[in-house]
Amino acid sequence: MAAVFVTGGAGFIGSALVRQLLAESPYDIVNIDKLTYAGNPESLDGCVADPRYHFSRTDICDRAALDALFAQHRPCGVIHLAAESHVDRSIHSAGEFIQTNIVGTYTLLEAARAYWERLAEPARDAFRFHHVSTDEVFGSLGREGRFAETTAYDPRSPYSASKASSDHLVRAWHHTYGLPIVVSNCSNNYGPRQFPEKLIPLMILNAVAGKPLPIYGTGENVRDWLYVDDHARALHLVFERGAVGSTYCIGGNAEHTNLAVVDTLCGILDELHPRAGGGSYREQKVFVADRPGHDLRYAIDAGKITQKLGWSPRESFMSGLRRTVAWYLANHDWVAHVRNGEYRRWLETHYGSHP
Ligand SMILES: NC(=O)c1ccc[n+]([C@@H]2O[C@H](COP(=O)([O-])OP(=O)(O)OC[C@H]3O[C@@H](n4cnc5c(N)ncnc54)[C@H](O)[C@@H]3O)[C@@H](O)[C@H]2O)c1
Numbered sequence: 001m002a003a004v005f006v007t008g009g010a011g012f013i014g015s016a017l018v019r020q021l022l023a024e025s026p027y028d029i030v031n032i033d034k035l036t037y038a039g040n041p042e043s044l045d046g047c048v049a050d051p052r053y054h055f056s057r058t059d060i061c062d063r064a065a066l067d068a069l070f071a072q073h074r075p076c077g078v079i080h081l082a083a084e085s086h087v088d089r090s091i092h093s094a095g096e097f098i099q100t101n102i103v104g105t106y107t108l109l110e111a112a113r114a115y116w117e118r119l120a121e122p123a124r125d126a127f128r129f130h131h132v133s134t135d136e137v138f139g140s141l142g143r144e145g146r147f148a149e150t151t152a153y154d155p156r157s158p159y160s161a162s163k164a165s166s167d168h169l170v171r172a173w174h175h176t177y178g179l180p181i182v183v184s185n186c187s188n189n190y191g192p193r194q195f196p197e198k199l200i201p202l203m204i205l206n207a208v209a210g211k212p213l214p215i216y217g218t219g220e221n222v223r224d225w226l227y228v229d230d231h232a233r234a235l236h237l238v239f240e241r242g243a244v245g246s247t248y249c250i251g252g253n254a255e256h257t258n259l260a261v262v263d264t265l266c267g268i269l270d271e272l273h274p275r276a277g278g279g280s281y282r283e284q285k286v287f288v289a290d291r292p293g294h295d296l297r298y299a300i301d302a303g304k305i306t307q308k309l310g311w312s313p314r315e316s317f318m319s320g321l322r323r324t325v326a327w328y329l330a331n332h333d334w335v336a337h338v339r340n341g342e343y344r345r346w347l348e349t350h351y352g353s354h355p
Pocket of ligand 1: 007012058060163185186
């Protein structure tokens with residue numbers, strides 16, 4: 001069966017997508033991932049034994065390595081998720097974001113174009129380059145309104161500016177060279193296997209460790225939250241059925257302030273894992289200096305993907321959050337390995353030195 005390249009398949013969303021595609025599509029999956037601190041092959045434990053799963057530890061900035069992978073596997077498409085993805089890191093060191101998100105996307109586009117231009121019909125017509133992006137490219141909303149496919153770009157952080165640049169490059173490769181692309185822009189994801197620097201896993205793990213729960217500013221910033229497996233299903237649909245040259249906004253219709261997210265999460269933890277000393281985990285909340293340039297509100301109008309492709313989220317915020325809390329409570333090993341360096345030693349044993 002035809003192969004599909006998934007870049008960043010060892011990351012949080014990429015690993016959910018790889019599992020989803022192996023379970024629900026006929027493709028061979030070639031996971032192309034550099035294995036930065038955020039890429040964790042343990043997130044793909046259940047996939048490694050599948051003969052349809054292939055892994056290549058490759059940097060998307062390495063054109064020669066990409067050319068060799070295209071020649072070897074002759075994919076029918078690419079789903080591109082590899083990126084530096086953490087806003088706070090981008091504020092402190094933007095260089096990696098420029099390199100991977102912009103230069104890496106450019107390099108992957110050029111490798112894909114060189115391969116696609118030599119394809120014969122009908123493979124040439126059927127080929128897709130699906131670029132996975134974020135709603136953060138649209139900037140910040142006030143109390144009203146929602147982002148949609150027609151919203152003008154207004155990125156504010158080094159992360160969102162680098163993702164916006166990559167979105168523009170992908171669309172330019174379609175308009176200039178005819179490369180058959182689709183783009184999706186999604187809201188905040190949460191779920192199992194998210195690196196514990198992101199809000200929800202950070203709060204769960206700090207809470208049970210008895211540590212403070214740091215909330216930026218007054219906690220009034222609003223995000224729209226989507227369970228990761230719902231995003232993976234949307235990506236599968238957009239890749240197969242999205243109209244060439246089109247964009248799809250993906251969101252959970254679940255707007256919550258950061259404060260409400262933390263309070264809800266503490267309520268679930270109080271029930272599933274009561275505090276040793278009694279009382280509520282809410283008592284561990286502390287308010288800290290706000291993130292510079294912190295966007296006030298993001299919200300997505302996912303009407304187009306619902307109407308055109310019949311997608312809607314299956315998890316509510318409450319059901320998804322319960323699943324997520326339960327997963328982190330049950331998977332101490334995954335968390336411990338990511339945090340204590342055992343994971344890095346494992347990487348060195350299996351894949352050579354860590355970048
Ligand atoms: N997490 C979210 O809420 C969210 C929301 C919307 C869109 N997105 C987008 O989805 C994609 C995946 O996000 P995530 O949260 O899973 O990220 P993640 O940080 O968990 O994973 C990123 C993956 O990319 C790999 N990678 C990084 N640089 C690479 C390079 N140069 N070459 C090859 N691989 C490299 C990492 O090793 C890692 O496995 C990103 O493009 C992100 O912008 C994320």
